[in-house]
Every structure is written in structure tokens, then in C-alpha cells.
Amino acid sequence: MSSSQATDETLEFRPRFGADGLLVAVAQDAVSGRILMLAHMNAEALSQTIKTGIAHYWSRSRQSLWMKGETSGNVQRVREMRVDCDQDAILLMVTVEGDGASCHTGRESCFYRVLTDTDDTPRLRFVPE
Amino acid sequence: MSSSQATDETLEFRPRFGADGLLVAVAQDAVSGRILMLAHMNAEALSQTIKTGIAHYWSRSRQSLWMKGETSGNVQRVREMRVDCDQDAILLMVTVEGDGASCHTGRESCFYRVLTDTDDTPRLRFVPE
Numbered sequence: 001m002s003s004s005q006a007t008d009e010t011l012e013f014r015p016r017f018g019a020d021g022l023l024v025a026v027a028q029d030a031v032s033g034r035i036l037m038l039a040h041m042n043a044e045a046l047s048q049t050i051k052t053g054i055a056h057y058w059s060r061s062r063q064s065l066w067m068k069g070e071t072s073g074n075v076q077r078v079r080e081m082r083v084d085c086d087q088d089a090i091l092l093m094v095t096v097e098g099d100g101a102s103c104h105t106g107r108e109s110c111f112y113r114v115l116t117d118t119d120d121t122p123r124l125r126f127v128p129e
Numbered sequence: 130m131s132s133s134q135a136t137d138e139t140l141e142f143r144p145r146f147g148a149d150g151l152l153v154a155v156a157q158d159a160v161s162g163r164i165l166m167l168a169h170m171n172a173e174a175l176s177q178t179i180k181t182g183i184a185h186y187w188s189r190s191r192q193s194l195w196m197k198g199e200t201s202g203n204v205q206r207v208r209e210m211r212v213d214c215d216q217d218a219i220l221l222m223v224t225v226e227g228d229g230a231s232c233h234t235g236r237e238s239c240f241y242r243v244l245t246d247t248d249d250t251p252r253l254r255f256v257p258e
Contacts (some may be wrong), residue, residue, distance in 0.1 A: 006232055013251040024167055026155050033162030038153055038218040050244065050251055081251060083253065084239040085232055089167040091240045105137055105216050110213040111220045115142060117181065122142040122179055122210065 008085040010110060015046060016088040022058060023090055027102060030079040030093040036102035038108040041067075053078050053094055073098035137214040144175060145217040150177060151187060152219055156231060159208040159222040165231035166239040168197075176185050184221055202227035 017023055029036055039057040044065055048056040049108040054114055055076035060068040069075035076094040095101055105108040113124040146152055151169040158165055168186040173194055177185040184205035198204035205223040225231055232239040234255040240252040
């Protein structure tokens with residue numbers, strides 16, 4: 001596979017980090033298909049994730065490497081890892097250990113609120129777990 | 130619902146755009162659960178998406194508002210829209226019109242390559258549509 005091949009058809013893994021040094025990563029439950037969370041990875045988080053098979057992210061708020069579940073036990077074990085066409089986004093298909101929460105609120109998914117149809121002002125409602 | 134309530138429990142929709150004025154949006158097939166693509170939204174793209182029920186994004190490369198499928202016909206019709214705990218990411222559950230492609234390569238999903246287990250250097254392989 002030539003290294004000059006276009007990013008979207010090459011079989012070389014060439015992650016394209018943004019100006020901030022980060023990729024966006026989306027974690028999806030490997031069994032249910034539910035989207036659990038969105039987070040960011042720097043090169044070290046990506047490398048640790050590949051090496052260990054456990055999701056690592058870069059915490060933008062804490063400015064530090066973050067092994068998901070390190071304190072809670074809700075480790076995300078990576079079953080499959082995909083990259084998108086322009087190689088600036090990563091999809092992690094995971095199974096979650098511990099009590100299964102991926103959200104800091106204790107919920108399984110961070111996406112627990114849906115926009116409701118309103119006349120002018122969008123509102124949210126909670127969706128059941 | 131008090132406006133002082135924490136971002137992660139409020140039912141007020143308070144999208145938190147980044148310093149670049151953008152949110153990350155993930156599009157998921159509403160029926161199959163397959164993740165189709167990741168993209169970005171500025172305030173106008175978000176507003177147009179809510180108003181029309183059709184996914185609009187902000188193209189960072191073209192620096193312009195982008196109605197997905199405007200030229201290809203592969204419009205993403207939004208069935209449900211969710212926001213994450215800190216309201217800086219949006220999940221669109223969509224059905225895709227036209228030939229069903231969401232990727233510029235003509236594939237259904239942008240995530241058509243999986244990282245393979247290798248000794249040292251990660252490689253990619255194509256996954257069937």
C-alpha cells in the first residue's frame with residue numbers, strides 16, 4: 001500500500017490530530033449499539049488504548065491522561081476500534097465493566113436527554129436508561 | 130426548572146459551543162444503530178437542524194454551512210436529537226434518504242476501516258458495508 005495513497009482509502013493508520021493535538025473519540029456499546037460518550041484523545045491516550053485494549057482519553061478540563069474507569073471501576077474494554085475517512089475521529093466499540101456507567105452522573109450513557117418538539121424554544125426531557 | 134441548575138441535570142437546552150464556536154455532532158442510523166459520521170455544528174447549523182428536521186453541519190474545510198445531502202440527495206432526516214451531560218456534543222438519530230450514503234466516499238458510514246491487531250504498527254482493514 002503506497003504511502004501516497006489518499007487518507008480515505010489507505011490501509012495505513014495515520015491519525016490526524018487537530019491543532020490542539022486531539023482526536024474526537026466516540027464510545028459505543030459493542031453489544032447494544034448504544035452511544036455512550038464522546039471524548040478526546042491525544043497521541044498518548046490513543047497509544048495507550050491500542051496497547052492495553054482499555055479506553056484512555058485526554059481530559060481537556062484536567063489537562064491529563066485519563067484511563068476511563070480507573071477510580072470507578074467502570075473500565076471500557078475495547079472490542080473493536082475504527083477510524084473515519086479522514087482519520088480524525090475514532091470509534092471505540094466497548095464493553096463496560098463495573099456497574100456499566102460511562103457517564104459521570106452514573107448513567108450508562110451521557111446522552112440521556114432528548115430535545116423535545118417545541119414551538120420556539122427547544123427543551124429537554126430525560127429518556128429512561 | 131431553575132436556570133441555576135447544573136448543566137448535567139437541567140432540562141434547559143444550553144448548548145456549549147467551544148472556543149471555535151462549534152459542537153461535535155455524531156450521526157447514528159436510527160434503525161440499525163450504526164454510527165454514520167462525526168461532524169461539527171455552529172449555532173446556525175444547530176438552529177437549522179432543529180428548525181428543519183434535516184441535519185446541517187458546519188464545514189471546517191470550506192468554512193460554510195452545509196446541509197448534508199444538498200447536492201447528493203443523501204439527506205439525513207433527524208428522528209431524534211440528544212445532548213450529552215455537559216451539553217457540548219449532539220447525537221442525531223437519523224434516517225438517510227437517497228442512496229443511503231453518509232460518507233463522501235459513497236459508503237454508508239465513514240467508519241469503514243478497523244484497526245487490526247499487529248505487533249507494533251497498527252494497520253487498517255476494510256470492513257464490509
